[in-house]
Amino acid sequence: MDYKTRYEQWCTDEIFDKETKAELRAIAGDEKEIEDRFYKELSFGTGGLRGVIGAGTNRMNIYTVTKATQGLANYIKKQGGEKKGVAIAFDSRKMSVEFSEKAALCLNANGIKTYRFETLRPTPELSFALRELGCIAGIVITASHNPPEYNGYKVYWEDGAQITAPKDKEIIEEVNAVTDFGAIQMMDRKEAQEKGLFQVIGTEIDDRYMEELKKLVLSPETILRMADSLKIVYTPLHGTGNLPVRRVLKELGFTNVTVVPEQELPDGDFPTVSYPNPEDPKAFALALKLAKETDADLVLATDPDADRLGVYAKDTKSGEYIPFTGNMSGLLIAEYELSVRKECKKLPSNGALVKTIVSSNMADEISKEYGVKVIEVLTGFKYIGEQIKFFEQNGTYEYLFGYEESYGCLVGTHARDKDAVVAVMALCEAAAYYKEKGLTLWDQMLRIYEKYGYYKEDLVSVTMKGVDGAERIQKILEDMRRQPLQKIGEYSVIAFRDYQAGTRLLLEDKTVTPTGLPKSNVLYYELERGAWCCVRPSGTEPKVKFYMGVKEESLSAASAALEGLKQALTQLIL
Numbered sequence: 324m325d326y327k328t329r330y331e332q333w334c335t336d337e338i339f340d341k342e343t344k345a346e347l348r349a350i351a352g353d354e355k356e357i358e359d360r361f362y363k364e365l366s367f368g369t370g371g372l373r374g375v376i377g378a379g380t381n382r383m384n385i386y387t388v389t390k391a392t393q394g395l396a397n398y399i400k401k402q403g404g405e406k407k408g409v410a411i412a413f414d415s416r417k418m419s420v421e422f423s424e425k426a427a428l429c430l431n432a433n434g435i436k437t438y439r440f441e442t443l444r445p446t447p448e449l450s451f452a453l454r455e456l457g458c459i460a461g462i463v464i465t466a467s468h469n470p471p472e473y474n475g476y477k478v479y480w481e482d483g484a485q486i487t488a489p490k491d492k493e494i495i496e497e498v499n500a501v502t503d504f505g506a507i508q509m510m511d512r513k514e515a516q517e518k519g520l521f522q523v524i525g526t527e528i529d530d531r532y533m534e535e536l537k538k539l540v541l542s543p544e545t546i547l548r549m550a551d552s553l554k555i556v557y558t559p560l561h562g563t564g565n566l567p568v569r570r571v572l573k574e575l576g577f578t579n580v581t582v583v584p585e586q587e588l589p590d591g592d593f594p595t596v597s598y599p600n601p602e603d604p605k606a607f608a609l610a611l612k613l614a615k616e617t618d619a620d621l622v623l624a625t626d627p628d629a630d631r632l633g634v635y636a637k638d639t640k641s642g643e644y645i646p647f648t649g650n651m652s653g654l655l656i657a658e659y660e661l662s663v664r665k666e667c668k669k670l671p672s673n674g675a676l677v678k679t680i681v682s683s684n685m686a687d688e689i690s691k692e693y694g695v696k697v698i699e700v701l702t703g704f705k706y707i708g709e710q711i712k713f714f715e716q717n718g719t720y721e722y723l724f725g726y727e728e729s730y731g732c733l734v735g736t737h738a739r740d741k742d743a744v745v746a747v748m749a750l751c752e753a754a755a756y757y758k759e760k761g762l763t764l765w766d767q768m769l770r771i772y773e774k775y776g777y778y779k780e781d782l783v784s785v786t787m788k789g790v791d792g793a794e795r796i797q798k799i800l801e802d803m804r805r806q807p808l809q810k811i812g813e814y815s816v817i818a819f820r821d822y823q824a825g826t827r828l829l830l831e832d833k834t835v836t837p838t839g840l841p842k843s844n845v846l847y848y849e850l851e852r853g854a855w856c857c858v859r860p861s862g863t864e865p866k867v868k869f870y871m872g873v874k875e876e877s878l879s880a881a882s883a884a885l886e887g888l889k890q891a892l893t894q895l896i897l
Contacts, residue, residue: 327361334347363381367394371391371475374473376418385425386507389507393429393433397501401497407436407457408436409437412445412452413440414444415563415591417591422464424439424512431521440523445564445744447629448744453481454482460481467630471592529570535735547576555623556622558583558586560626562589564743568623568625569582571748575752586610601624601631602631607624610624614644620764621636622644623751631741632746635647638763639763649730649731654686655750661674674696675723676725681728683872701822701841704727732746734749776874777877779874779875780872782870783869784866785867785868807821809830811888818848819846820846822838853873853874854872855872
């Protein structure tokens with residue numbers, strides 16, 4: 324069926340409501356818009372759905388959401404998991420309430436019990452809740468840090484992590500098998516509640532989540548001594564972080580926490596930011612203004628579903644606030660957690676730190692310093708969560724910390740996804756610990772560089788929308804795969820990893836060895852002097868991403884080398 328036929332079907336079929344039909348009739352004659360909405364079905368990837376909200380097969384709407392849910396329901400029934408149920412959470416985005424309720428009622432109509440949070444909650448709390456309630460799966464309605472016009476649908480399994488192989492492919496097959504919107508089962512909410520299928524959850528899970536977080540504190544006495552003097556500015560960027568972040572800091576004793584008032588309340592329009600992403604410096608404009616007014620030590624921002632944390636720390640010498648990349652904040656927390664555990668004699672002999680292949684290689688040096696095993700996984704925090712499951716199943720390692728470059732990390736195993744609430748807690752604890760020693764977090768970051776080397780990383784994302792964009796992204800990867808680069812800028816390539824083929828080619832002697840990781844459309848270049856770069860298509864947006872990192876003898880040298888590598892890679896590819 325071509326896009327025009329699909330469009331006509333949505334405009335006329337009684338399955339679709341009058342609001343949907345009115346929206347589609349309003350674009351009649353706009354061929355490009357009609358094609359973009361209907362040229363394909365919104366892809367249910369290995370994590371779920373994500374897309375622009377609107378009518379059409381290539382959009383987020385109640386039909387695409389319930390189609391995905393019907394596929395998930397069919398899979399759950401084949402696994403015999405109806406009685407275990409599914410936990411559901413949602414964030415502050417447009418249509419999150421509606422999508423989460425429709426998903427619950429679709430599952431209920433299939434005889435599957437649901438536990439839906441009464442109001443918005445962070446993604447990591449969903450990961451915690453589904454394990455706490457003994458559910459077979461979980462759903463979060465969120466588009467994370469995407470622009471306001473987006474929403475998404477993420478699926479978790481009973482271990483608390485996002486779905487991984489082979490379940491991801493098996494669920495995708497079930498979703499793709501639902502080809503008729505008329506086959507989607509639905510139930511009235513009142514009937515679902517009367518049958519005990521639609522359960523509402525709330526503060527009891529919040530309380531248990533908070534208790535688990537507070538167990539992870541390593542230096543409670545330090546917090547109590549320094550809590551009044553540490554000045555913190557925080558913004559939830561109109562998302563889910565406001566209540567849990569403020570609550571955990573208050574219960575630990577931090578008293579000097581100021582929330583950006585303009586960004587405190589949930590709002591799916593995100594009126595104060597164009598892009599609610601703590602990776603974007605523009606998102607910090609109001610928080611930095613407030614920090615200067617209050618002379619804050621630390622400026623923190625969480626994304627709409629509170630799984631990513633952005634950080635600025637004051638430089639006492641210049642008085643300016645220095646931005647931390649996701650690598651920097653992750654490495655600082657890792658150094659704090661491992662060093663204090665060693666001080667307290669709480670560092671296990673079989674401890675492990677887990678990082679993704681595009682995260683800083685300084686993590687390897689930190690792990691070596693403390694005798695901890697470092698394990699590298701593919702991009703995506705679900706692979707870090709999967710490692711925790713493997714550790715528990717096999718009795719191999721004790722998980723200590725996991726992080727990825729995209730501003731996500733996890734201390735503890737209460738959740739199996741990145742958790743910005745626990746990251747805020749750990750970072751504020753570290754800030755109190757170092758402040759007592761006369762150091763800011765920026766001072767401590769400089770000490771870490773001096774100790775391990777000046778590692779610096781960056782990411783270039785290139786957006787390529789529509790049919791042509793998707794084809795162009797595919798061609799970039801195919802060309803690079805067919806003719807591996809020998810040199811990038813001033814760096815010679817030492818080895819080339821093709822994760823799709825599962826191979827690592829050593830250029831010097833053409834030796835080929837396995838990568839040891841699952842297949843994925845990712846290319847990785849190991850360069851001389853500890854530098855590297857990696858290319859992969861985004862799994863959630865129409866983008867191709869170029870990651871890179873260097874190691875030099877000073878921050879200025881690292882910055883210059885990174886800029887040179889970025890320019891060379893950009894010129895080669897674009």
